Amino acid sequence: MNTKDVRNTKGNQTGVDLEAKLPKDFIDFTLQSVSAKYDFEKIKQTFPDALEVSEDVLNTKLAEFTICNQCKVFRGKYEMQFIVSIIEMILQDSSNAKKYIKEKIKFTFGEKLSNDQAISIFSVYAETPETLHNYLTQVSS
Numbered sequence: 001m002n003t004k005d006v007r008n009t010k011g012n013q014t015g016v017d018l019e020a021k022l023p024k025d026f027i028d029f030t031l032q033s034v035s036a037k038y039d040f041e042k043i044k045q046t047f048p049d050a051l052e053v054s055e056d057v058l059n060t061k062l063a064e065f066t067i068c069n070q071c072k073v074f075r076g077k078y079e080m081q082f083i084v085s086i087i088e089m090i091l092q093d094s095s096n097a098k099k100y101i102k103e104k105i106k107f108t109f110g111e112k113l114s115n116d117q118a119i120s121i122f123s124v125y126a127e128t129p130e131t132l133h134n135y136l137t138q139v140s141s
Contacts (some may be wrong), residue, residue, distance in 0.1 A: 016050045031089050031100055080115045
């Protein structure tokens with residue numbers, strides 16, 4: 001049983017607070033690659049108050065994450081943080097190295113874009129699925 005399972009079934013707190021953002025220095029990503037920069041010991045050191053989970057349980061959960069429907073399982077705020085970082089890298093590449101984007105993109109977010117600001121900006125382009133339209137029609141009838 002993992003910590004989220006313990007929290008959900010027993011009501012215990014996990015001792016891990018990821019509300020704001022993922023821990024720095026756990027993932028290294030560029031426009032070329034994404035790689036993990038953590039191991040079981042680093043997780044334990046970073047979250048000393050966390051409920052204890054074995055390395056086998058962690059590895060099982062990592063394997064589950066590789067085969068699950070990630071867009072339904074992963075937290076959207078972390079995906080948004082990743083997308084904003086990738087967009088910033090693309091903008092920087094278009095201004096400097098031009099390795100991926102040959103022409104300079106004349107766009108800037110200004111200061112560092114927060115998840116809330118990104119949601120506000122990108123929500124204009126979101127599509128509403130037909131199933132949501134149907135659900136809202138049924139509920140409002």
